[in-house]
Amino acid sequence: MTAPQRPTSQDAQGITKLAWRIFWRYRGRMLFFATAIAVGVGFLIALGNLLDSINGSIARQARTLMAADISISSGQPLPPKTQTWIKDLEKKGEFHSSKMLIFPSMLAPPKQALLSPSSRPSSVSSQPSASSKPSIASKPSASSRPSTHPSSLAARAKDPKSPSFENFRTPILVNIKAVQPTYPFYGALETTPKAWRKGFFGHHACMLDRSLAEQQGLRVGDTVRLGVLALKITALIEAEPDQLTGGGFGALAPRVMIPFDIARKTGLLGFGSRVSYRTLLKTMDPQRTDLRRIADVKKTLRAQLQIPNIRVTAYTEAQPTIRDILQRVAIFFIFVSLVALLLGAIGMAASVTTFLNEQMETVGILRCMGLGPRDISALYTRLCVGIGILGGLFGLTLGIALSAAGLSLVQNLMNLQLAWSLHWVYILESFGLAILLTWGLNAATVRSLAALSPQEILSGRQSQIPLSRRALFWTGLALFVGFFLYAARAALSLWVGGFFTLTLSGMILLCLLFILLALGACAWIAQRIQSSSPLAFVLRHGLRQLVRQRARSLTYLLALTIGVTLISTLQILQQSFEAEVQITRYNKMPNLFLIDVQREQVEGIKQIIRDFGGTPPTFNPLVRARLTHINGKKIQRKALRGASLEARMRANAIRREYNLTYKRTLNESETVVSGRFWKAGSTKMEISLEQRWAQRLGLAIGDTMRFDIVGQPVEGTITSIRTINWRSFLPNFFVVMTPTALQDAPQQLITSVALHPPSKIATFQRALVRRYPNVSVIDLGRVIDLVRGVLGAFLAAMRVLAWVCLAIGLFILAGTLGMGQRERREKVALMRALGCQYRTLVAIDVVEFVTIGLITSVVVMVVSWGTGAVIAQQMQIAFQITAAQLLQILLTALLLPFGVGMLVNAQTYRAGVQENLRRSE
Template sequence: MSSRSRHWLRFATRHLWRDWRAGELAVLAGALVVAVAALTAVAFFTSRVSRAVELQAAELLAADLRVESPRPLSPEWPVAAQQRGLHTASLTTFATAVFHGDDNLLVTLRAASAGYPLRGQLRIASEPYGTAHGTTGLPQAGEAWVESRVLARLGLRVGDTLQVGASAFRVSAVLDYRPDQGAAFADLAPTVLLPAADLAGTQLLRNGSRASFVQLYAGNPSQVAAFRAWLEPRKTAAVRLVALGESSEQLQGSLDRAQRFLSLAALATVLLCAVAVAMAARRYTARHLDLAALMKCMGAPQRFVLLTGLWQLGLIALAGAVAGVLAGYLAQAVLAWFLRDLFAGPLPAPTWGPAWIGFGTAMAMLLGFALPPLLQLRAVPVLRVLRQDVGAPTLRFFTAPLFAVGVLAALLWWMLQDAKLVGGVFVGLGLLLGVLWLAGLGLVRVAALARRGTGGAWRYGLANVGRRGSGSVVQVVAFGLGLTVLLLLAVVQNDLLREWRASLPANAPNHFLINISPNDVAPLTADLRAGGVQVDQVFPWVRARLVAVNDKPVTDMKFSTDRGKGFAEREQNLSWSADLPRDNTVVAGEWWPTQRPVDAPVLVSIATEFADGVGIQVGDRLVFDVAGEPVAAQVANLRKVQWDSFRPNFFVLVSPGALEGAAGTYMTSVHLEPEQRRMLAPLVRRFPGVSVFDVDAILVQVRQVADRASRAVQGVFLFTLAAGVMVLAAAVQSTRDERRFESAMLRTLGASRAVVLQGLLAEFVALGLLAGVLASTAAALAGWYAARNWFNLAYHFNAWLWVAGLSGGALVVGLAGWLATRSVVNTSPLVTLRG
């Protein structure tokens, strides 16, 4: 670096410090610190919460990564995983009969190695359907833990002996819950859990035995990802990898919503911060016009003016980023402390990724918004030192610089990871700004006209709103944006979160009853109802396999995803219904009429996941193999299914009349209160074919995710609130100098402090009212859009939003404006006019 460059940088640094000391940078630095603090706090905290939620979700796999195969798996894989710092465990499962005296029962035997489950906990009880508690251990050698159904069917008690193959095991506890029991019905038979070391002694597993071999892996996400990448090329086609996000439909539904809520919070924060920084940067550069001209007059070259500005902006960004990241880190720690009771264990430690995002954001935001006006500073005519009217470059706030737009786009991409969504947000934001601008323009004109009908302070305030013209419009739009987010916050908290929680009602079904024979349907439902249990719908149920789509055999079809392949290759649960089930919405085609002719063609309704995976559209002809018989059907409609409703739902539903003869069994779901669970043991004895699945634990899990995530979202929105307040402050500050001068003039002309203050208050209240009108409308529309398109929830317009918007706007903007500018009347007019 040349000595001249060093001199310039030294000068720029010294001058920056002097600006800071004189309070010139407070607003810009403040906006930046809040921006970075809010952004990093959100990022730090959401990364921790997301990780915690993922860990909870990992319980459903009992691991972070699950490797399954019908053949024994390589013993080298766990060794390689352990070398990478992962925890491992193994599980071998197969169906077999177990004996007690003369009775026998088909069960799923699970032999687990030490460490199982790697995520989540087993829960055991001392009596069938009794109160369970968590445990970290496994059955001791020679012992077995068995599900309540096994005890009920075999008439066993805890402490009795169970014969498994060549070995006898003492039943030492009732297995109430396994994290990986899932909510699918792959495991029809009840579980008997043994220690892995005892499996050989049973002599049940021989070469060629039909079994599932499972290896479980857990560790930090990068370790798991690295191991997965290592494993992929080494595994055969028969080996299936299941990772987080590929497990339960139910929990995934809740997780998706949680992540969308958190994204919304972060998104709102980023956008608000951008507005605050843009406004503060605009003021910063505007105030440096005279200095730039003076420096050039004293002999500073244009390069010097530019370099000085750039270096100063860089330093401001760096200082703002350091302070912001530290504040963000502290803020997330405080938030985590406040919400500590909501998480079962301590939250995972935050990663430092968000800190770099904070630095990048500060630099990019400041340069993005301040660089274009800074470049204009370079071109300030030096003649300005003699004539103030000469060539002050116009700083247009809403001709958004391309760089700033790019910066925002990159930020949004980082947060949302969805090009379509980023595009949607940009188009929406552009439209919103355009509409707000036009509406603001109209409202400001109306306000200017309205002053004729008013008197005193209001006349002065409204006259000022009209006189400032585009300045007022900028303020109305900025206030409007800030208020929009604050109101949206209220909408989300009060309406969307409530809707979300309502989708998991307290009386959601927690037990599934399946394998109900046609003859048992009536007496079973009668028994349940007699016990005070509400039985909604009983669904017929057959197993079927898709064999052809539009006459093309599925074996000849190519699938882009494993999921699609799985749908096509595995047996599916088929049901039929005359009416569209609850929790289902037709998204393409039409539901069939309730009354159809007996000989009408068979129609089929497909869930969107199945249709997307296999590539099915309305009108396609499908052939299913139902118990060896081909059943052809035409796709009448596609359905979106709310899987987390915990009621029976099916990927494939057929019109009534086609499969009645093939109906093997029926299924239903019911909600049982804890005291009603005792009726299950006699019920299972009376209807031995019926299998009862307790999904209470999973329901609790899903509801916990929803609850905790919604609290976290509320916490995260506090930062958005701070960002909104910062925008208000920046907007107020933007005309502070002008107001100070006007106040001095008015007081010099004889106006009392009270009159000047009332005038200021009237102006800000007027601006707040105008912004409130815009904000209420925008928030209602945004809430409606988000509910409909992001969260798949119903949204109802609420008139109180307008009441809150108008009164809140007048109050918040009036108060903020008054607080920020009241000092203008405390400074002596002489000092101000000299200034």
Template sequence: MTRLAARLIRRRWARLLFLSACLAAGSAFLAAGDILLAALGGAVASRARDILGADLELSSARPFGPAVDAALAGLTAGGARATSVTAFSTMLSAEGPAGVPRLASVRAVEPGYPLRGTVDTEPPGAIARLFTGDACLLDAAAARQHGAKPGSRVRLGALTLTVAGVVTRESGRTLNRFQLAPRVYMARALVERSGLARFGARIKHERLIALPPSREPESAARAAAAGLEARLADPYLSVTAFSDAEPTTRQALGRLTNYFTMVSLVTFLLGAGAMASGLAAFLDEELETAAVLRCLGLTGPQTRSLYRTLCLFVGLQAGVLGALGGWALAAAALAFLRRGFGLELPASAGLDPRAAAEAVLLAAACAWAVSEAKVRALAGVPPLEVLRERAERLPPTPRGTAALLAAAAAAVYAYVLWKTSSADTARWFTAAVTGTSAALTLGCLASLRAVAAAARRPGLPLAVRLGLISLARRPARSLPFLFTLAAGFGLLGALDLVRHSLAKELAAGRAAERPELFLVDVQRAQLDAVRGLARRWGRGEPAFAPLIRARLAAVNGVAPARRPVDGLGQEGRARQRMLLREFNLTYADALNPSETLRAGAFWGPGEQAGLASLEEGFAKRTGLKLGDRLVFDVQGRPVSAVVASLRAVDWLAMRPNFFVVLPTAVLEKAPQHHIGSLTVRDPVRSAASTASEAALPRDSARSDAFRRALAEAAPNVSVIDAGEALDQVSEVLAVLLAALKGLAWFCVAVGLLVLAGALALGSRERRADAALLRALGAGTRLLVGADSTAFAAAGLSTFVLGAGAAYGLGALLAARLDVAFAPDAPGLAALLASALLLPPAVGLGASAPAYRAAPLETLRREE
């Protein structure tokens, strides 16, 4: 049986390779995601100590107390090394009246920093000069921003510092594209002199610890972290082992990989559908061969085993090709991450055995699943029926098809749940795939019926009538490539509509009436002066809101507990992070213009009761609801509140908005500082339309003057340019969506491959049809005209179905991303115009051999 299977594989290798290629593209993208994630995870793990700069990190928004000093003294007595770091954001400017203050992220360090990893500078070794005078180091972005170089002078708070060098590389940075502000290093001894370490300032205090050498450093670090957490038991204190460092990088890369995994899974599913239709056509053509083998002594079970082996070979071949293709794609994706997202990890994409095995097993299982019912049907057809030409095709298998579709939906759900650890994502994706597939299938069937109806209209030219009939009378051949092409173009159009919606929403954030600058850390005593400056230099009334830091101490009488993340899904991890984080509370007695009440009732002025209003997205992520009793720890004092309402917030209104709002009377006396937003634009920019704003300079002379005046009056106040942040977000999203559109084009390519394959697999039937028409007097022009009509009708159907799928998927994705859906009909039509051209081009090219075939020899089956 094995030798017979090998002979059939050698004789049918071209067709089997085509069937494998249908699935290999999707398999390659899935394997690439696994290889990429493994490479990045390994790189993060191998450099985790360097990323953290130590083995352990203790961090808090409050200064460390004696308990922390005592705990660290015990570690240092055992051979550990420790150093302190103070981190905060403030304004940095070049010395002199022309210097414009800009936001900078400051790390104030002690000698010996970093305990792990390196900070490379130009000139080399410049970090040692931080501790010999009033000096600082700037990263390359800060140096470019202020036109600084070694020897330049810059102002930071009350200090004037000399630039000792420029940081060229630092171990702790991995995704440079996601840095909000450039980094500055200075000596920790200068923090007090800077005047920035006052009450209410947003300062992060860190203690970094390097443990003694150990055979298992990861276990030692985790054990030490667990011991410190148990001993200190401080909710305001975070203890991080190096193995858990850089959660932002892990989360960002994980989300990025999840997006590509889901789009790759769509490609895989389209390829699986293409392979299923191809295998069905292949097994139809094998009826005669199977009948002859049965007559020569092969039993039904042996026939089933033979063709099951062939189908499994198709899957295994697709898996091997997919694993090799995934290896190459992962290497390209790493280059993309380095160029598009500023990734600075020494990761290399090796051929991961686990990912390769997964690709092979997944492809083999898919090939078996889509062919098993047809293989059983092939083995059950009586040979005599085939030889008497009473059975030209395999009988339909409705039960097998229904079971296959149900199993496919369950498999998609299980796979997405496994990859993303999110039941919500798995449900949403499975529902989207199932619903879209059903809608496209119905649309394709309706399209074929419409083509058949059009073919019956009187007065049509013969070529047109023949073309329409040929497309409509073979739904088993036409349906797969119509479905795949429509799905590919639909996904492509949906991503473009989401891109347009995001661009429109981000443009609204830059609109002339929207605030462009945020002010942070305005102390209560500074509020009137800062408000006066904002009114003088700004346009319109600035918006200010108080900010009070707190911890959530209890929900309905139960304190939030930290649970091991290994046992939590994506939603559970997100909920735990949200509940255990430090909260920014505010107080107000009325909704601001960017808020809309969704549920419950908002209180009025003078409310004394402990009530709370939650932003609806925050409430959904945390699982909080109306009527829940919350207790906040505000500077050691409990503040109780009952959730009374839920609000929707327009975050792009660029106003001070918060997840949690309480009545004024409840929080007014709590320690606080203020944040604000305002518009500072020159008259030309303010009058500019949204479309032309992007071409105008954001940092006008008026904005620069305001920053200088603010730095003189309140040097501790930080200014965040929301426009620059939106530009950064736009750039990152543009890169991401471009990559996703590349995947969508692969879906289109799979559809074209299915079209070409359907024509190739049915080449004998097409040559016979062409020969019969030639024998009846048809010329090559008539044949080409008929096929041109058929493929043009297929292109038009693809365009219409793809546009409908694009609108549906685009609206669904926009809702998932919480973006206002803004369809762009002209742009979508231009993008999908290729759907009208590609099917005729590919179809006519694949049909060319049928035009050249000799009619007599074809009809005699001598070819």
């Protein structure tokens, strides 16, 4: 050890120089301290940054999904005043605007779908002239409804070229979207052929969903009839940016796009039409979008359009659900990285304390050379800050690497377009956090070190830097509070942050308690093994070695147990979670919902499902009812005028029409949480409610509810409360009654079907609807895919995280075990000098490490079981742990300290006595 020389001057510069010299002299260890802290910092940075990127890209995606910045949709054209206002916006160069119509209609495919394309273009091109005169032709009966819309059908007899009914097949329901050339503002319409604009605008043209074309045997160039027009198919739609817009029945029907200009000529618009009118706005410079301006415009529009059923949406509000989910997922990860930070901090603080202890002699010499306590404090504070800066630098580097990796992961799994960016806030945060931790956690030790008198140090009377309990307490408290605040900020919820902090603190305290108990037990055992056998000697000394180095043992036992606990908790959770997901494995997961089935159709539908290779499902009756009385008291309609939208929605929840069902037994996704579900043969009027629903309405067991079912009152008593596992994709109902109560009521049946592969769905749907036209089929495949994508990303990230945690644990463990090396070397040298054999020495250490492993594995098993159960309950997944998992934890915890310890000390064992003596000095 080269004793640092006395600085030439005691000014700040000298101190800094001295600090730098010490830093450089021990650069290896400084690197370790910095790395320990950098891991957690890196994680936090990466996650924060990733979350920002995802949020940003979701906003961009929301633009794409709306194909605009602001969308105004209403059942009528916008009032002239608003139209003028929008035009002004355009004139001012602020916004582009585009109009769009969305409505359901019936499209008739040609009788010979595969008619040679050459035979029809002429009829198409001749169309415009034929449809110029309006006439009343579509009224089948003496309707009293005046019709003012143009229709060319009247002309069909006279004009042989106009599309006649006879040349077309039965019409099918489609979802029409009429667009202007500016469409789409964001995103891209993917078609085959790619250049869809060619021959589209200004022509009698249309584009169809590929699925529709395939189902009907249509090709590009074919002519279909829409309203009174014959339209030539110019392209097939492969993907549409703003697909999800438009509601009602049309939303489920295949898309057909037509030019905005010919929409009016189809004869489908006008009096009695049910059309959604859209106006889309796009800022002139999307790169530099002023969110406040968008909010302003939106507000103004809302104020102008005091017409009900007009919706004004800004892209910033779109997709709140996904954003919310991501936010929450991110919070989970931020919590995990906070834990990594905590682990690193513990490792760093423990090893820095050891280091400072070793520095006592140097301090004594420096003090003798005339440095005051203040200088010593400044010196080591600077050293800590130096470690912090290095840690911040490493953390930032790691953060950048991790977020780049995470970015590509998320990009692949969630199909998000992410842009890489690094906000300066994160750079600050990285350095700030690292410096704060290295300084804050060691401040008390540094102060105590500085306060020691040189005499105390040099006389050797003080073997360790004395740490006051009070300093430890305050440091712990500050850490706790800081952690809580950080967690609460990340979660945007004091409660969640508190829950997390408390769980974690509880876990740490529990670990500490177990460890203290175990160490006590070890001391007791060591005291009792006094026999002369070599085994007893080894056991006694191994245990004594562990027990006597109390502070060091506590530190690494704590670091080890917390680390392994976290890793195994994560793993248990991950496996519980994967087990959950597997219950709803893709092949078994229902992907179709059938609704509006009539009872007499059940057998036939089951047969069709069987024909398509599906498993015939259970059909659940659905009875529409309205809640009229609770506990015999009539529900009053409240005056809601002027009430907030939310209040109205809440009120509607009570008044709205409910879907009830009746059944004899629960399905596999239902669990009764209180009360008792009726026996299969119950003839009473009993009700079972879903838990959340019951809570929302403030209902409990014993309450009565009266429903009005098409005029008939049906009353029952609540006898049980259930929870439902919605992931099952089984049809489930908030309100279930006994068959006695409902079986005669008007009802339809619904069911969910798993039909794989999804390519069968289209033919299945056709087969089903041909025979049972009243049955509606809802394809959940896409939504399921989306959910699976998110879950997949989540699982993958969890796995990566668990591995990284393991790596951190190993790293910190190696460092912590290494920190007692000087003493271990000395002891090994001495024992060898006293004639102790090599293998005896190794055996003693094996006893120590195996004991550490045993303590760790027991503590880890107990604590991670507990924490896992608590967190699983919070995340609402079934907590499961298998024997294999337990064994895995046990082995990991057992072998980890042993392996690492042996590895770290291998050199010590190999070295000769003199070498160890020299090195320990």
